[in-house]
Amino acid sequence: MIRFDSVTKTYPKQNRPALRDVSLEIEKGEFVFLVGSSGSGKSTFLRLILREERTDTGLVHVLGKDLNRLSNWKVPQMRRQLGTVFQDFRLLPNKTVAENVAFALEVIGKPRGTIRKTVPEVLDLVGLAGKDDRMPGELSGGEQQRVAIARAFVNRPMLLIADEPTGNLDPQTSVGIMRLLDRINRTGTTVVMATHDQNIVDQMRKRVIELEKGRLVRDQSRGVYGYQH
Amino acid sequence: MRVQFVLSEIGVGLRRNLTMTLAVVISVALSLALTGGALLVNKQVDAMKGYWYDKVEVSVYLCNKNDAATTPNCAKGPVTDDQKAEILSDLKKLPVVKKIYYETAEGAYKHYKEQFKSNKQLADSITPDQMEQSYQVKLKDPTKFAVVASAFNGRPGVQSVEDQRKVLENLFDLLNGLTKVAYVVLAFMLTVAMLLIINTVRVSAFSRRRETGIMRLVGASSFYIQMPFIMEAAFAGLVGAGLACVGLLGGRYFLIDAGLRLQDKIPLVSFIGWGPVVQVLPLVLLIGVVMPAIAAFIALRRYLKV
Numbered sequence: 001m002i003r004f005d006s007v008t009k010t011y012p013k014q015n016r017p018a019l020r021d022v023s024l025e026i027e028k029g030e031f032v033f034l035v036g037s038s039g040s041g042k043s044t045f046l047r048l049i050l051r052e053e054r055t056d057t058g059l060v061h062v063l064g065k066d067l068n069r070l071s072n073w074k075v076p077q078m079r080r081q082l083g084t085v086f087q088d089f090r091l092l093p094n095k096t097v098a099e100n101v102a103f104a105l106e107v108i109g110k111p112r113g114t115i116r117k118t119v120p121e122v123l124d125l126v127g128l129a130g131k132d133d134r135m136p137g138e139l140s141g142g143e144q145q146r147v148a149i150a151r152a153f154v155n156r157p158m159l160l161i162a163d164e165p166t167g168n169l170d171p172q173t174s175v176g177i178m179r180l181l182d183r184i185n186r187t188g189t190t191v192v193m194a195t196h197d198q199n200i201v202d203q204m205r206k207r208v209i210e211l212e213k214g215r216l217v218r219d220q221s222r223g224v225y226g227y228q229h
Numbered sequence: 230m231r232v233q234f235v236l237s238e239i240g241v242g243l244r245r246n247l248t249m250t251l252a253v254v255i256s257v258a259l260s261l262a263l264t265g266g267a268l269l270v271n272k273q274v275d276a277m278k279g280y281w282y283d284k285v286e287v288s289v290y291l292c293n294k295n296d297a298a299t300t301p302n303c304a305k306g307p308v309t310d311d312q313k314a315e316i317l318s319d320l321k322k323l324p325v326v327k328k329i330y331y332e333t334a335e336g337a338y339k340h341y342k343e344q345f346k347s348n349k350q351l352a353d354s355i356t357p358d359q360m361e362q363s364y365q366v367k368l369k370d371p372t373k374f375a376v377v378a379s380a381f382n383g384r385p386g387v388q389s390v391e392d393q394r395k396v397l398e399n400l401f402d403l404l405n406g407l408t409k410v411a412y413v414v415l416a417f418m419l420t421v422a423m424l425l426i427i428n429t430v431r432v433s434a435f436s437r438r439r440e441t442g443i444m445r446l447v448g449a450s451s452f453y454i455q456m457p458f459i460m461e462a463a464f465a466g467l468v469g470a471g472l473a474c475v476g477l478l479g480g481r482y483f484l485i486d487a488g489l490r491l492q493d494k495i496p497l498v499s500f501i502g503w504g505p506v507v508q509v510l511p512l513v514l515l516i517g518v519v520m521p522a523i524a525a526f527i528a529l530r531r532y533l534k535v
């Protein structure tokens with residue numbers, strides 16, 4: 001599903017690489033936590049998977065494709081097979097819940113009939129049934145993140161990338177979001193999630209990958225958060 | 230692709246940027262009106278040039294039978310074959326002469342009808358036997374008109390010697406000068422229009438970065454992401470070009486037919502008809518749509534990550 005081969009990435013005008021010689025493999029259906037202190041390279045790791053950035057050296061394979069050799073015009077096609085969720089939700093404030101989810105399908109040219117059918121289904125799945133017509137501003141943080149997850153999942157992606165999805169939520173709400181991500185993972189979708197949330201990592205006991213100053217320092221199945229911040 | 234969705238996005242974009250859009254529309258309209266105007270002035274200059282204007286410098290008109298009454302030099306009747314032969318051989322002897330064309334009265338009539346085809350009144354006022362046959366003379370040195378004039382003016386059989394340049398040259402110089410100024414001004418205006426479009430796209434891309442960012446993440450094609458911006462620019466350009474077209478049509482109407490009424494005031498000039506004006510309009514519309522679209526595309530490469 002995802003393979004990194006000796007990946008090094010240095011941002012322009014930075015003397016220290018954000019990722020340094022990282023090699024690992026993530027199989028289909030896995031649930032992986034990415035941990036490490038601030039600036040350790042977690043977001044960079046995820047941005048490489050999304051092909052928002054490219055490696056300096058080393059190879060990134062996602063869904064069987066070498067992203068360094070994937071031509072620019074094929075990138076959108078690749079991203080349609082991924083879902084993404086961020087700490088800041090990234091919803092459109094002037095569209096309703098249902099419109100926000102539908103937007104993801106409209107802009108990739110899905111037929112209206114499909115949209116009308118799938119949007120309520122996925123809103124139901126994330127526990128927002130009946131809130132279709134609310135505006136994002138009228139929802140709690142947890143509910144907004146559910147909308148974002150619905151949008152990421154509406155296209156039934158093979159892989160869900162989540163960068164600190166609970167970073168803005170209280171512990172109670174975070175648990176709800178994690179249950180949802182776990183449920184999505186059980187449908188067969190691979191989930192890779194960067195987080196600072198010790199409780200969650202310790203409770204879920206999934207595979208944990210730890211980065212430190214851009215290096216891979218730990219890769220543990222059924223792991224724990226494992227360090228104090 | 231969902232047409233309605235795209236159209237509504239364009240509408241939202243244009244309204245959000247109303248002042249910028251207006252600036253684009255106005256600058257495109259002005260520069261295209263100038264472009265069209267300059268093209269039409271060129272056509273007008275061409276319409277005013279007779280058949281021989283660009284080909285020769287001097288015309289030696291020979292007496293026809295009607296000239297006897299009006300031109301003293303032709304009092305002895307139309308030119309004879311002997312006179313014609315003599316004039317031709319003397320013309321050939323002049324060192325300044327480069328080439329001589331002979332035009333029959335019928336040929337002159339045909340060219341006259343051609344030139345005034347848009348002015349029926351004028352075209353129908355002349356009959357073939359009113360036209361003179363002539364020698365049309367090309368000179369090695371175009372300024373040496375006087376050499377030919379002094380040699381042939383007053384010769385038996387010669388009705389008149391005319392400098393092709395003399396009559397309209399000052400006017401053409403003026404008009405050509407004006408079109409050159411117009412081209413410089415319109416080059417500036419088009420540049421301003423393009424810069425305005427680039428800036429509009431920049432502002433527009435910035436104010437929509439949330440949407441476009443999400444589009445990118447969910448895998449919208451770069452074409453799909455860029456298209457609303459390009460359509461916005463093309464649409465504003467189209468409106469500007471439409472205004473320019475109205476301006477050109479109105480301009481011709483008020484200069485020539487109404488308002489200034491140049492056709493009535495200067496009846497001897499062949500003014501361009503509606504045909505050339507209408508011919509220019511598709512070009513104006515095309516430039517009006519394509520240039521802003523290209524400018525938008527260039528701006529997007531810089532200001533919109535896809």
Ligand SMILES: Nc1ncnc2c1ncn2[C@@H]1O[C@H](COP(=O)(O)OP(=O)(O)OP(=O)(O)O)[C@@H](O)[C@H]1O
Pocket residue numbers: 011012014017018036037038039040041042043044045
């Ligand atoms: N766009 C960028 N340009 C330059 N440097 C960057 C950029 N993005 C990240 N970096 C640098 O790369 C390093 C890794 O950043 P990254 O965002 O991957 O860390 P992170 O683990 O996600 O941190 P956090 O937990 O705070 O989100 C940091 O030193 C950061 O300053």
Ligand SMILES: [Mg+2]
Pocket residue numbers: 042043044163
């Ligand atoms: Mg980060």
